[in-house]
Amino acid sequence: MKKYDYLIIGAGHNALICANYLAKKNKKVLILEQRSNLGGAAATEEIFPGYKFSRFSYVLSIFRQKIIDEIFPKNWHEELILYPTEPSLFIPTKKKNHYLLISNDINKTIENITQFDNNQEADNYKKFYQLLEDTAKVIEPLIDQAPIGSILQALKTAPKLRLPKQYSIAEISQLVTSSSATLLDQWLDNDILKAALSYAGTVGQLQSPYSAGSAFLQLYHVSNTLIPPNDPNSGIKYRYYPRGGMGAISNYLGKLAIKRGTEIKTNTPVHKILTNNNQIIGVQSNEEIFYANHVISNITYETTFNHLLDIPSQQLPEDFQRGLKSINYxxxxxxxxxxxxxxxxxxxxxxxxxxxxxxxxxxxxxxxxxxxxxxxxxxxxxxxxxxxxxxxxxxxxxxxxxxxxxxxxxxxxxxxxxxxxxxxxxxxxxxxxxxxxxxxxxxxxxxxxxxxxxxxxxxxxxxxxxxxxxxxxxxxxxxxGLTGGNIFQGSMSLDNISSHRPMPGYNQYKTPIKGLYSCSSANHPGGGVCGGAGRNAAQAILKDS
Ligand SMILES: Cc1cc2nc3c(=O)[nH]c(=O)nc-3n(C[C@H](O)[C@H](O)[C@H](O)COP(=O)(O)OP(=O)(O)OC[C@H]3O[C@@H](n4cnc5c(N)ncnc54)[C@H](O)[C@@H]3O)c2cc1C
Missing domain, CATH: 3.30.70 (Alpha-Beta Plaits)
Known part of the structure; x- marks a missing residue:
């Protein structure tokens, strides 16, 4: 009987990242994935012969640079090719010659807005863009660590926080908690431009640009720290198509994990998480049992606790039971x-x-x-x-x-x-x-x-x-396995981010069951092919070991 230090349920990109960090510290890790391919929502599939699709997620933009620096080899970009996309946005209209291109280079965008609307709107956009950049810098250190208190506390105490002089904490906290519409109406006039920009505050979430908190989602989508591999000093942030589709990044992470000693079993769905006296002892897949004192879930809290865990959810702590019900799918x-x-x-x-x-x-x-x-x-x-x-x-x-x-x-x-x-x-x-x-x-x-x-x-x-x-x-x-089809394993609404993610009191990647952890996007910082949850979870788990 083979015993592992850690079993991970699911081979989404967060699981693969978590495994890399654990394996780097010589931990024996086994990943069990129900599908035949790696990556979960970040996968490539040849749906029609000869044509490959990023079937679910489709663009790489919020992946954390820290992960590249910490677990990728120096020459990673020779194997994992990222194509920067320029321009970053094409906003067509139904009128001849009337369209707007948003570039990755702010100066080009300014020129384009001047032609699309006027100098004043271009100037407004430049100031608005600067605000987003500055605020993203405030939020970014908070993404790369476990949650530290309420959003306001986090803004006040994040150790590497450098608040730009021109804004107060109250202003930044208002911005983070307001709606995209309120935010955009303060800075811009052009309705077509505002409509396009407000979209980022609605991606994947059943909310309107007029919903409180949509500004946060908009900001989250611009928290792009990726340094262009072929132009590291340009200071320009791109969105990327990985060559071969989004599965290329998951496969690359899988390859690194295997090289570090991790085992990955595909076509192996986990049917039960096994405990003894409230302590993890392993998982069951069909008739086979895999043993370990630690299990890390890369899947939703709903599936983990209401479908797989061998302890009925009514026996879990009451606040945790309420927390489970508060996750919005x-x-x-x-x-x-x-x-x-x-x-x-x-x-x-x-x-x-x-x-x-x-x-x-x-x-x-x-x-x-x-x-x-x-x-x-x-x-x-x-x-x-x-x-x-x-x-x-x-x-x-x-x-x-x-x-x-x-x-x-x-x-x-x-x-x-x-x-x-x-x-x-x-x-x-x-x-x-x-x-x-x-x-x-x-x-x-x-x-x-x-x-x-x-x-x-x-x-x-x-x-x-x-x-x-x-x-x-x-x-x-x-x-x-994304419960309710929610792409983030739980909405990123104001009541479900930072120390509220996945729920208050259980936001440090640990659960009430001894030895059961979670590394998925259901945890802070949240969804997207970002990797933050996988990295932060590994750090919390290693501290516990
Ligand atoms: C349609 C769509 C479009 C998106 N577009 C983008 C985008 O363009 N850019 C972006 O950054 N993000 C995008 N996202 C969001 C992003 O892809 C996800 O937030 C992210 O990939 C989640 O990663 P994860 O590792 O946390 O978990 P997941 O990707 O959810 O992985 C969980 C894994 O667990 C496996 N699993 C489930 N149940 C079991 C079981 N019982 N036993 C074993 N394995 C199991 C699943 O098969 C899956 O492989 C999109 C998501 C979707 C669905």
Missing amino acids: TTNCSKINLVLKGIPDFSCLSDRIDPTLNPAEKKRKACEIMHNTLIVGEHMKQLHQNYLLAEQGKLSDKPTIQMLMPSLLDDSLTPPDSNDIVALLFVEYTPYEIEGGWTQENRDAFVQTVLNRMNEYAPNFSQLVKHIDAVFPPDIEKLI
């Missing part, structure tokens, strides 16, 4: 992965990309613009209306669509010499429960709604569609 998003036969002809770009160009030339031109196309609408109120509908289980006929086309840069995603395009559409607002349920008919109808919406901006869009893979919230739950 509602969601607002789905993913529609497409193969397109070519580049969509956006009406607003007809002067810049001639629709009659040959496919290869069109692709080259699209690469200068279309990495991240965002269709929100004319006003933040569009998002709000979609949110109100979703709360009633209804779907809008004007869904919000963020479309990425990683194959513009990464030729490993499509068959050789193909001009086909892999297009990944992240679509809001789609709640877990809708009127009539997610029947095949309702699924097909909603996919058609999304294609119609794209056609409004790029009239040839639906004619280009060759393959469709649509994953709705119940599919996300079923395929990778």
